[in-house]
Amino acid sequence: MLIEKSSDWKEGFIERLENRQSWDSWTLYKMSYDIAKQNLITDFSGLQSLKYVPTVTPLAHQLEVAERVIEEMNGKAILADEVGLGKTIEAGLILKEYMIRGLVKKALILAPASLVNQWVEELHQKFHIPAMLYKKNYELDYVDVVVMSLDTAKRSPHKEKIYAQDYDLIIVDEAHKLKNHKTISYTFVQNLKKKFCLLLTATPIQNDVFELFYLVTLLKQGHLGNYDSFTSVFSGSKRDVDQDNYLKELVNQVMVRNRRQDTGVKWTNRQVQVVPVEFTAEERDVYQLLSELKHVSPVFSDAFSTMTLQREMCSSQEATLGTLKKLYAECSTSEELAYVNDVIQRLDMLDIHSKAEKAVEIILNANDKVILFTEYRGTQNYLHEYFHSKGISSVIFNGKLSKNSREWIKHLFKQNAQVLIATESGAEGINLQFCHHVINYDLPWNPMKLEQRIGRVHRLGQEHDVHIYNLAIQQTIEDHILDVLQGKIGIFEKVVGELDDILATNY
């Protein structure tokens, strides 16, 4: 057994014996002993941190997570509670506990740029942890708890500065950003020493089961076997229920996931519906022409551009025109140019987009605050203008806004505007419990993006039932997207666990 001793006290004692320093006060001596006795950690298990954070009242499920991660999982875990259950509180409790117990001195928190300020504030206010926001030219030697955006951290020279430190705990927020093992982010985190490590994500699987494999492997190499053995057992068509259950069990050894309904907190309901929309005859013509483009010119021959145009056509003329004009510039023969030109003309002549009309109908019916998510900036502007013409006030929210503007727009939405028109990246991490209508104007390929969107409003503090409208134009690529979404939800539920309704409420 390794026993470490320090001789600091002995040296001080000798100085006093030799009258080189004066003796201390008996009262302070006794006080010091009493404090030490009172603050003594007498047990290996249990949470000390609660005494230290009297302003935080964690919910039962948050306490359970903190205890389980520390006592059973040895401080290495994926925290995968559903959106809005307070993963930050759980991570804060665990960090605080380790700091009190002296097991963590230095900690690194990696979060999306839009959330770093929130982390610093919460750690200060709720947990009294002196976290610092990383700034360029910072000397990391003198900062014990640092919050950084993952995108900054993974690049030189920051990367090297981090590797030179010796962090005891690494926290990665929105860890689904590490799903792809070929990215710089993944490699960066892989090469960090992880004495203790927390990966926070509500959506550990977004598309396929390999994302979970790589996430778990990042945390604990070998836990799901190596790539070959994993592939041979869990991928492809050979999978059966037994294997899924086995995988689930393995995953649960390193992952904690609370669902809203298990929390003991009363949750409002989610009313989710797919709202079918019909194209007008003119719109359908244009959609057909766009789908034919791949036969007209090699510029459009890859499946991706066709699909992009189709999806954009399901969103707005503006979104479609942007891409189409770019590709037009690449066309060369007069035949191609004429065809594309014709499509552009027709697009210009189209009336109000059918989906936009449907959106207005929903907003007027709701007669309340609404968040509308779209995938395209062009559509954002288009809807903003169209809503304005209908007398509906709206504000635009996207990833290009600065921190201050984000707060300002959020404020405007709360106070004045009826509709917040947001893109995915814009809405990350913001909490809007005062609103309970969400329109998914465009559907993403990834069901977890929908879950993240809904999570902006369906979280602790929501007092009303939440209404979700998923708009899909019939007989277009959006039918296909709905199928894909359904399939991915199926995989998630088999391996990770049940999901709250995302696409439609099952009655």
Place this chain on the structure above:
Amino acid sequence: MYPQQIHEYLRQFFNENKCPIINENEHYLNIQLTIDMDKKIMNRPFYWKYIESVNETPNPAQITLITDIQQLKEGVKGEVVHFGSPRLHQLFRVTKEMGSFVKMYEQVHSAPDGQMILTPWLGVNYKISYCSHQTKETLYSLGINLMTGAVFQEFQERLTKLDLVKDSPEQVFNLPYIITPVRALDRLDAVVDQMVREEDQTWAEEAKKRWQKDQAVLDYFYEGQDEKPECYEIEKNAMEERFKPRITIEVLNGGLFYLIGDHARSQMHK
């Protein structure tokens, strides 16, 4: 710690450090810091450097500490102090720093038959931390008689029952120690070491088991690879840091104590 306990602690701390309490009720304290205390806790070295270099009259800070915000009705503005707040833990650290070494004499009120003899003792309070992936702490308070070498446990508890003073009372004879304090300290260190080694080691075995299990999982991942990549070594080291059981022994505080012998004490009370 309850608000009242914290309040009492703060009062005592500032009183002991000669910082006048200007205003207070049960829920807050308004304190005038001394120059020394300002330097210790207000974290403004540049101010003090400046004041001292231009020889200006120093103006140490006043602080208001609120110990129970819920009960406070007076509308006092100040720093809210509770268990876990950085200010309180800073003061805990200062207390520890300023209460590390003492030399105390037992007060003698009446010497029944002439001169009283005081026996020298070394008392040391040890804090032991047991660390692996989890932690636990214990305190050992040991005292050693510097005449006989006899060692007692729970020494601090004995001391707090006595009336101790900073200066040797008159009309007492303080026995010169036979065992030097430094040698006695080495002796106590050895005693603590022995006590720690004889304790239940289940926690360490448990940690080693978890360590071995994780190591096996990691090795399985790289099975058949002769040249293991860097991240294998990183993870292996992380595992060692996480699970390797270790014990640290730290002296919290300690001192020299001149005490009435047990024999003399019993006679005194007759």
